[in-house]
Amino acid sequence: MPSPGIVLGDVEITRVIEWSGPIRTARFIIPDSDEETWRRNEDWLAPDFWTPADDAYRRHIQTWVLRSEGRTILVDTGVGNGRDRPQVPQFAHLRTDFPARLRAAGVAPEDVDVVVNTHIHYDHVGWNTEWRDGRWVPAFPNATYLVPRADHRYFDPANPGRTRPPRDDHERVRWEGSRLVFEDSIAPVERAGQLVLWEDSHRIDGNLLLEAAPGHTPGSSVLTLRSGTDRAVFVGDMLHSPVQVLVPEWNSCFCDDLRLAARTRRAHLARAADQRELVVPAHWPGHGAAEVRREGDGFAIGTWAGFPRP
Numbered sequence: 001m002p003s004p005g006i007v008l009g010d011v012e013i014t015r016v017i018e019w020s021g022p023i024r025t026a027r028f029i030i031p032d033s034d035e036e037t038w039r040r041n042e043d044w045l046a047p048d049f050w051t052p053a054d055d056a057y058r059r060h061i062q063t064w065v066l067r068s069e070g071r072t073i074l075v076d077t078g079v080g081n082g083r084d085r086p087q088v089p090q091f092a093h094l095r096t097d098f099p100a101r102l103r104a105a106g107v108a109p110e111d112v113d114v115v116v117n118t119h120i121h122y123d124h125v126g127w128n129t130e131w132r133d134g135r136w137v138p139a140f141p142n143a144t145y146l147v148p149r150a151d152h153r154y155f156d157p158a159n160p161g162r163t164r165p166p167r168d169d170h171e172r173v174r175w176e177g178s179r180l181v182f183e184d185s186i187a188p189v190e191r192a193g194q195l196v197l198w199e200d201s202h203r204i205d206g207n208l209l210l211e212a213a214p215g216h217t218p219g220s221s222v223l224t225l226r227s228g229t230d231r232a233v234f235v236g237d238m239l240h241s242p243v244q245v246l247v248p249e250w251n252s253c254f255c256d257d258l259r260l261a262a263r264t265r266r267a268h269l270a271r272a273a274d275q276r277e278l279v280v281p282a283h284w285p286g287h288g289a290a291e292v293r294r295e296g297d298g299f300a301i302g303t304w305a306g307f308p309r310p
């Protein structure tokens with residue numbers, strides 16, 4: 001049965017979940033957040049986003065499927081199967097039936113016209129490729145893959161910034177991990193001539209615009225939807241948890257440039273509140289997305305999206 005989606009203007013949005021579960025603790029993932037805020041908001045953070053008993057942070061890894069102007073667009077492509085991921089052993093060598101779930105949502109690989117990677121982290125580019133005939137090849141043979149140039153430059157193993165020796169063991173494992181991600185999920189798409197690098201902004205069609213939103217990574221981006229009077233913004237990893245809506249300065253432990261990430265988050269929440277954009281992060285479980293409103297110094301959840309809680 002196709003997963004139920006929502007319609008904004010002329011665009012249909014469906015989510016396809018690759019993985020769902022707990023990782024680490026809430027305050028490991030959002031290190032600046034305080035226990036009091038989690039507790040005070042427990043009635044809506046639990047059980048979808050947080051398990052109070054063990055402080056577990058709960059996340060989805062999911063792909064947003066958009067149908068716009070007769071084309072099929074995927075926003076972020078999860079972890080992928082069978083990957084060496086020394087930096088995240090929990091997600092190494094996954095074996096999910098994600099392609100079957102995509103088909104159940106009405107999407108065959110050859111139907112995909114555009115793949116958007118909001119940024120180049122392992123959990124956003126994995127199903128860019130699949131293992132076939134002894135090598136990684138693009139999983140979507142007819143798609144154009146839109147990748148932010150700043151991330152391509154930053155994560156390219158040939159980047160001069162990465163040719164110095166790593167500072168410590170932690171950095172060594174992280175660099176090795178990001179090299180593998182680049183080599184199995186980005187380079188094969190580039191070799192196939194399906195990669196398009198963009199910077200500043202990139203218009204996909206009359207409804208959809210990619211915009212740079214750096215901080216989480218140098219090339220992190222948002223996909224803005226405008227159709228009729230309806231508006232949405234797919235923010236990738238700008239918001240790992242809805243507590244970051246309450247205090248936009250709370251970064252995730254995965255954010256690269258902390259000051260820039262916080263500034264970008266606040267600016268986008270302000271725009272979303274003022275323009276009534278539906279905010280659609282990459283990893284939120286539960287209803288998956290929400291409208292936000294201004295409250296005090298920060299923001300608050302307004303209305304949850306119509307995606308059913310899985």
Ligand SMILES: [Zn+2]
Pocket residue numbers: 121123124237282283
């Ligand atoms: Zn992510």
